[in-house]
Amino acid sequence: MRSESARRSPRLAAARRDLTAAAALKAVLHSLNESKAEDTVPIDITGKSPIGDYMVVASGRSNRHVAAIAERLLVDLKDAGIRDVRAEGMRTGDWVLIDAGDIIVHVFRPEVRSFYNIEKMWSADHPAGPVAV
Numbered sequence: 001m002r003s004e005s006a007r008r009s010p011r012l013a014a015a016r017r018d019l020t021a022a023a024a025l026k027a028v029l030h031s032l033n034e035s036k037a038e039d040t041v042p043i044d045i046t047g048k049s050p051i052g053d054y055m056v057v058a059s060g061r062s063n064r065h066v067a068a069i070a071e072r073l074l075v076d077l078k079d080a081g082i083r084d085v086r087a088e089g090m091r092t093g094d095w096v097l098i099d100a101g102d103i104i105v106h107v108f109r110p111e112v113r114s115f116y117n118i119e120k121m122w123s124a125d126h127p128a129g130p131v132a133v
Contacts, residue, residue, distance in 0.1 A: 021053040021102035024082055028103050031076035032058050035069040037107065041119045045104075048122070053102040057119045059110050063093030069107050070096040 019027070025042060032040050037058035046053045060066035067090055077085045082100050089096040094112045098105040106118060 019081055024077075024080065024100060024103045025054045025056070027076060027080040027082070028054075028056055028073065028100070028105055031073045032056070032069065032105075032107075034076075035072045036065075037069050038110075039113075043119060043122045045122055052104045054104070055119075055122055056103065056105045057113070058105070058107050059113050060093075060107055061110075063109060065093075066096055066107050066109055067093040070098060073098060073105065073107075 029040065029042060037060060040056065040058040043055045043057070044053070045051070045055050058069065060069045070087060070090060074085055074087060077098075077100050084101075086099040087096060094109050095116075096105075096107045098107070106113075108116070
């Protein structure tokens with residue numbers, strides 16, 4: 001018979017990986033570096049959002065390069081023991097989003113990255129209280 005704690009389902013992110021968030025981040029950054037991703041920016045989003053602990057934003061030089069970076073990252077994450085990794089945007093290669101549980105990775109073409117500028121939004125320090133309108 002399983003204990004009470006074993007019957008409760010774990011947090012989704014914890015259930016999808018065998019690595020700590022810091023070890024998964026290290027694997028992501030290594031893979032991006034090996035794929036020649038450009039302007040890689042890791043962002044600690046712990047406490048800013050429940051979607052994960054880290055967000056990584058990187059660029060590829062073209063649609064093909066963006067897709068190749070993402071494909072390599074998916075293989076490297078699987079090899080690192082991170083399960084159930086999800087990816088969106090692989091067909092077009094303008095912006096690929098990879099959800100690896102505690103790590104969210106965005107790989108952009110430079111023009112798309114500068115348009116959305118998500119690293120500025122997520123890097124900003126937001127006040128704890130409500131904002132007056």
